[in-house]
Ligand SMILES: O=C(O)CCC(=O)C(=O)O
């Protein structure tokens with residue numbers, strides 16, 4: 001499908017645009033909104049529609065301001081959270097360099113597998129992170145999927161992931177956390193739909209075989225040099241609808257406030273971070289904020305994290321939601337296939 005880029009989209013693809021947003025500390029539409037990262041208890045949302053509506057209102061308020069919130073009582077059990085972080089530590093710290101090379105992302109056309117710190121770079125920064133990347137596949141989905149999964153480029157292929165053969169428990173540890181996180185993401189979609197005054201099942205049929213790439217990240221300790229600001233992961237916005245982030249206890253995530261200050265997002269015990277990403281900003285005509293963040297590990301501890309980048313089925317056309325278009329606020333974005341949009345964004349980050 002032919003798509004026309006708006007001025008805003010052209011600017012957003014330009015690294016100097018990011019840099020200028022960083023310097024000026026402005027949000028895209030120049031508003032100076034109150035900035036907080038609220039903690040939202042999801043428990044009522046598992047009980048009744050009234051509970052979901054109540055939680056959805058809190059989510060809406062967070063999305064209109066910082067675009068970040070914590071969730072507690074989210075339904076993913078602690079053993080699964082601890083388990084995947086432990087598997088990450090084994091992968092990054094215990095297996096040999098040769099074993100990592102065997103599953104290097106260079107062997108994967110889609111970038112799945114182990115990623116050395118210099119394989120990708122967001123804003124041209126030298127980054128300290130290492131990562132392990134995987135994508136949705138039906139064997140990881142507790143629903144079993146519907147057999148229709150397509151990759152970002154629309155090709156039909158299930159399970160192209162590269163798993164480490166030297167760590168037999170790794171796959172099970174990942175699957176246990178990821179399966180629960182997928183179901184949580186689908187539950188959050190219902191809350192987002194309610195928050196946007198849509199029927200709560202609005203996104204259900206669009207998330208049967210979702211775009212749901214995930215990674216385990218490793219950030220080495222700070223070098224202990226005063227004022228050391230070694231960038232773990234460069235300043236960026238996420239591409240999908242929203243991200244669910246599990247973090248180890250070592251801090252490092254920082255979010256750019258409208259006033260141009262980096263605000264730390266410390267780990268909340270038992271909680272997960274959720275942030276709005278660019279695709280949700282498109283759906284909502286830029287009312288829900290996709291906020292710039294980065295990771296700088298300023299501490300002497302290692303940081304591990306597990307982001308899940310959740311979006312609709314890759315072949316789904318993303319078009320501004322009718323409830324977000326007003327006569328004096330027409331759609332800012334042209335319709336585009338979800339996978340195609342993410343591919344455009346990814347093309348700017350690979351260095352290999
Ligand atoms: O590791 C973190 O805390 C955040 C990671 C992140 O922002 C990302 O992978 O997009």
Ligand SMILES: [Fe+2]
Nearest residue numbers: 236237238293
């Ligand atoms: Fe991110």
